[in-house]
Amino acid sequence: MLTALAIFTDGLVYAAYLFVVAIGLTLIFGVMKILNVAHGSFYAFGAYGAATAVGIYFDKGWPVAGGFLFMVLAAMLIGLVIGIVLERGILRFVYGKDEVVIVLVTYAVFLILEDVLILVWGTNSYSAYQPLAAAGNFEVGALVLSGYDMGLIALAATLAAASHWALKYTRYGRLLTVVIFDQETAAAFGINVTVVFTLTFVLGAMLGALGGAVMAPKISVTLGIGVEVIVLAFAVVVTGGLGSIEGALLGAFIVGLCRAAAVHLVPQLELFVVYGVMALVLVFRPYGLFTQIQPRKI
Amino acid sequence: MWSRANLAGAFAFLAVAVMAPMLPAWIVSLATIAFANAFVVLGLVILWRAGLVPFGQALFYAIGAYAVALIGRYTGLRDAFLMVAIAAVCAGLVAFCVGYLLARYRDIFFAMLSLAMSMILYGVLVKTETLGSTDGFHVETPTFLGYAPRGPALNLAIFWLVLGLSAVSAFLVALYFRSIAGALAVPVRDNEIRAEFLGISVTRLIHLKLVVSGILAGIGGALAAFSVAHVDPNMSYWTTSGGFVFVTILAGTSSVAATFVGSFAFEMVRSIAVDILPGTWQMILGSVLLLTILFLPDGLGSLVSRFKSRRPKTP
Numbered sequence: 001m002l003t004a005l006a007i008f009t010d011g012l013v014y015a016a017y018l019f020v021v022a023i024g025l026t027l028i029f030g031v032m033k034i035l036n037v038a039h040g041s042f043y044a045f046g047a048y049g050a051a052t053a054v055g056i057y058f059d060k061g062w063p064v065a066g067g068f069l070f071m072v073l074a075a076m077l078i079g080l081v082i083g084i085v086l087e088r089g090i091l092r093f094v095y096g097k098d099e100v101v102i103v104l105v106t107y108a109v110f111l112i113l114e115d116v117l118i119l120v121w122g123t124n125s126y127s128a129y130q131p132l133a134a135a136g137n138f139e140v141g142a143l144v145l146s147g148y149d150m151g152l153i154a155l156a157a158t159l160a161a162a163s164h165w166a167l168k169y170t171r172y173g174r175l176l177t178v179v180i181f182d183q184e185t186a187a188a189f190g191i192n193v194t195v196v197f198t199l200t201f202v203l204g205a206m207l208g209a210l211g212g213a214v215m216a217p218k219i220s221v222t223l224g225i226g227v228e229v230i231v232l233a234f235a236v237v238v239t240g241g242l243g244s245i246e247g248a249l250l251g252a253f254i255v256g257l258c259r260a261a262a263v264h265l266v267p268q269l270e271l272f273v274v275y276g277v278m279a280l281v282l283v284f285r286p287y288g289l290f291t292q293i294q295p296r297k298i
Numbered sequence: 299m300w301s302r303a304n305l306a307g308a309f310a311f312l313a314v315a316v317m318a319p320m321l322p323a324w325i326v327s328l329a330t331i332a333f334a335n336a337f338v339v340l341g342l343v344i345l346w347r348a349g350l351v352p353f354g355q356a357l358f359y360a361i362g363a364y365a366v367a368l369i370g371r372y373t374g375l376r377d378a379f380l381m382v383a384i385a386a387v388c389a390g391l392v393a394f395c396v397g398y399l400l401a402r403y404r405d406i407f408f409a410m411l412s413l414a415m416s417m418i419l420y421g422v423l424v425k426t427e428t429l430g431s432t433d434g435f436h437v438e439t440p441t442f443l444g445y446a447p448r449g450p451a452l453n454l455a456i457f458w459l460v461l462g463l464s465a466v467s468a469f470l471v472a473l474y475f476r477s478i479a480g481a482l483a484v485p486v487r488d489n490e491i492r493a494e495f496l497g498i499s500v501t502r503l504i505h506l507k508l509v510v511s512g513i514l515a516g517i518g519g520a521l522a523a524f525s526v527a528h529v530d531p532n533m534s535y536w537t538t539s540g541g542f543v544f545v546t547i548l549a550g551t552s553s554v555a556a557t558f559v560g561s562f563a564f565e566m567v568r569s570i571a572v573d574i575l576p577g578t579w580q581m582i583l584g585s586v587l588l589l590t591i592l593f594l595p596d597g598l599g600s601l602v603s604r605f606k607s608r609r610p611k612t613p
Contacts, residue, residue, distance in 0.1 A: 035406055093592070099406050100351045104547060105591055107540055111584030118577055231417055231536055238410050271421030275414040279399070282411060286402060 002142055007260045013149040015256025016156035017215060021229055022236040022248045023159060024207030030243030031180055031200040033099055037106040038086065040230030041113035042205045045082060046075035046212025048117065051126035051221040058130040068131055075213030076206045082113075083205025087198050095197075114226065125222040132217040152214060156252075159207075163245050176200065180243070235278045241288030250289055254281075304469065307555055311465040318457055323450065328565050330457045330525040333464050335545065336561035337518030340471050341511030342546045343557060347475075348507060349487030353409040354416030355542050357396070358389040358512040360534035361419070362519025363437075364429070365389070367529040370438030378440035378459055382520045389516020393509045401505040404490070416534050423531035434530025437523045453525075460521050464558065467514065472554045479506060544587055550597020560598050 025039045053074035057067045086109060094105050135147035167173040178186045179196050187193045212225075219225065236255050240247025255274055262273040269276075281289060318326055338359050345352055362385040369375050369384060396415055403411050424432055439452065447455045474480040482503055485493040490500050523529050532538060541564075549560025567586060571579035594600065 035410075090588070100409060101591060101595075103351075103353075103406065103409065104543065105588065107543075108584040108587035108591065111580045111587065115578045115581035115584075227537060231413065234410055235414060235417075238407075238414070242406070268425045269421075271424060272418055273421075275418045275421060278414050279411070279418065282403075282407075282414075283399060287407065 003264055005141075005143060007257070007264050009143065009145065009149075010263065011253075011257035011260030012153055013256075014260055015252040016149075016153040017211070018232065018236045018256055019156045019249055019252035020152075020159060020214060021208070021211035022233045022240075022252060023163065023245060024204035024211070025233050026237040026240070026243055026245060026248040027163075027207065028201055028204035029237070030245075031176060032095075032197055033102075033243075034091070034106065034201075035099070035103045035234075035242070036204070037103060037230060038109040038113060039204070039208045039233060040226035040228075041110050041117070042079055042082065042208030043212040043215075043229045043233075044117055044226035045078050045113070046209030047216040047219070047221045047225060048121050048126065048212075049078040049209065050075045050213035050216040051128040052121075054128035054130055054216070055126070064130075064134045067134065071128070071131060071216070072210060072213050075209040075216075079206035079209030080202060082209075083202035084198070086205070087201040091201065092194075092197075110226070110230070117226075118223070123223060125220050126216075127220055128216045130217070148217065155214060160245070160249050167245070172199075232274065235274050238288055239278045239281045241285075241290035244288070244290035247288055247290030303555075304472070307468060307472075308465065310555075311461060311468075315458060315461050318454060318461075323453065326457050327453060327525065328569060329562060330453070330460050331522060332562040332565040333460045333558060334518050334521035334525055335542065335565075336464065336558045337467065337521065338515040338542050339545045339549060339557050339561055340467065340554065341514035341518075342542055343549075343551045343554075344471065344474070344480075344483075344507050344511045344514075345504075346546055346551045347480075347483035347487065348504060349483075350404065350504065350507075351409050351543060352412040352511070352539070353536065353543060354412035354414065354539050355511070355515050356534045356536070356538040357412070357416035357419050358393055358515035359519035359522070359538065359542075360416070360423070360529075360531075361389045361392050362386065362516030363523035363529045363533050364423070364519075365516070366520045366523045367435060367437045368429075370440075371435070376438060376441045376446075378442050378456075378524065381440060382459075382463070382517055385520035386513045386516045389519070390509055390513040393512020393516075394505075397505040397508040397512075400508060401501045413536055413539065416539055417536060420531055420534040420536075423534060430530070432531060434528055434532075437527045437529060439527070440524055456521075456524050460525070463517065463521070467517070468554045468558070471514075474510070475554070479503060483507070544583065546597075547587060547590055548597055550594075550600050552596060552600055556598055563598070 021043060024042065025036060028034055028036050028039070050071045053071050054067060057070045058064075090105065090109060091102075094102055097105075132146070132148045135151060137144050137146055139145070165173075167177060175186075175191055175196060178189070178191060179193055183193055211229075232255075236251040237243075237248050238251075239254060240249070240251030255277055258273050258277050259270060262269040314329075338355055341358075342352060342355055365385040365388040366381050369381050375381065396412075400408065400411055400415070423429055429435075439446075439448075440456075442455055442459065445455070482493065482498060485496075485498075486500055486503065494500055519533065522533075545557075545561050545564045548564055549556045568579065568583065571582040575582065590597065
């Protein structure tokens with residue numbers, strides 16, 4: 001019983017993390033049809049930025065509560081800058097090329113950003129444990145839960161609700177839905193698709209950086225975190241269905257719970273299970289759980 | 299069969315083989331690993347011509363490498379030719395099984411699913427103590443039909459082995475491109491449904507291409523294992539696959555010879571970049587990749603055909 005409860009809470013925390021990381025990726029794919037390998041770099045930049053911000057803030061001894069906000073804002077600012085530079089500087093020149101070619105362009109960008117990261121932050125590891133410690137622990141029965149983890153779950157839930165609300169009930173969200181449905185028709189009706197693309201990409205980049213920022217206190221911020229996270233995020237969004245936010249949520253749940261179960265029951269399968277689940281889902285639902293099957297065009 | 303291109307290719311391979319003992323050792327070892335990787339790229343080219351980009355070819359590469367390493371560890375078999383053959387069969391079998399799933403997908407989904415497959419293997423390798431976990435393990439020194447060299451002679455022997463197999467497979471793949479199954483790649487890429495209406499089973503065709511490319515990648519992995527004398531799980535990581543895709547972009551898919559030149563160029567760029575600017579070699583690679591996609595979308599191989607088409611044609 002205790003193990004089951006532990007699996008559930010761990011799985012939920014992990015799912016929250018996966019969702020925060022994956023939502024930006026699935027948003028960019030849904031709107032722009034770009035599978036963005038550089039999303040891993042957004043995550044890494046967010047994590048490094050947050051670690052630096054936390055270091056500065058907590059050294060000053062300012063009130064703890066502001067530290068969380070400062071950490072997140074710093075990371076999202078970095079995401080904003082990188083997002084604009086990438087979209088305006090590189091990606092807009094390759095729109096209309098083959099989807100797979102654009103994947104390779106983002107792969108090239110990813111390689112470049114990996115070294116930019118080293119140039120900016122060097123090869124040292126950073127830690128940003130202060131927010132984790134500040135949030136404290138509390139006990140529920142025999143389980144010790146971290147306050148920070150609960151905050152992570154709340155953040156993921158808020159993001160899910162906010163994105164659902166924004167897509168369904170705001171002007172920008174409605175425009176986005178139209179562009180997703182048919183880009184050319186949307187343009188013909190006077191929607192400025194270029195602006196929608198830029199905004200979407202920047203938003204996706206900021207979400208990626210946010211994912212890195214909220215994870216920074218929980219991990220050792222070191223080289224190679226972007227490489228790892230990108231394949232994880234891929235697995236989540238492909239399981240759920242590329243381009244679907246509900247799909248990313250469900251994918252994060254499934255992958256998170258399965259991994260937590262593996263960690264507690266059969267630790268050898270930890271890495272295997274993430275991709276195993278994805279392959280299994282794709283056997284039965286070839287385009288993920290939440291994707292409508294596209295008619296083939298002759 | 300004795301076309302000019304084939305003769306030129308054969309001559310080039312012979313020339314390199316004869317020159318090898320005179321070249322500095324670092325170039326020989328660089329060329330060994332470059333040509334071993336060229337096998338994988340050759341397999342990628344086969345799929346690429348049908349419009350498929352596998353982002354997980356490292357799966358078969360690692361299977362080939364681990365097959366060789368495991369044979370050396372648990373059996374007395376040391377003959378390089380046999381070991382490579384077994385590695386090729388293992389990779390081919392895995393490709394055959396995985397192919398039932400993969401052959402149903404196209405575009406990004408194909409790329410992602412093949413990536414997932416290689417990551418599954420990575421997950422298994424990292425967590426399996428008996429397979430060396432993250433450290434990997436040592437590969438036994440091979441012998442060549444009874445000839446058992448040591449030291450510099452061994453490196454040369456491995457290079458000749460790689461070169462010989464490269465020549466054979468380059469010839470066979472060129473032959474395959476001209477065969478019906480090979481030529482069908484273009485209609486499949488252009489319009490799959492029309493190809494099916496002509497009575498071609500596209501799924502089976504792609505399955506076949508997957509197995510062929512898997513075998514090639516297995517051979518490449520086996521040869522790389524000989525040359526490095528060590529295997530580790532990173533051989534199956536997605537960045538390894540990304541490297542192969544990179545070389546394919548660089549080389550282009552228009553000719554078989556370009557694959558080998560491109561693979562060599564890639565290793566050169568990489569080792570020079572690491573040597574001169576150790577902190578920024580990925581940035582250089584990324585920039586080269588970006589520039590290639592933007593300005594030379596058909597790769598290095600297209601330079602040759604561009605040059606050819608510029609020459610006035612004699613009637």
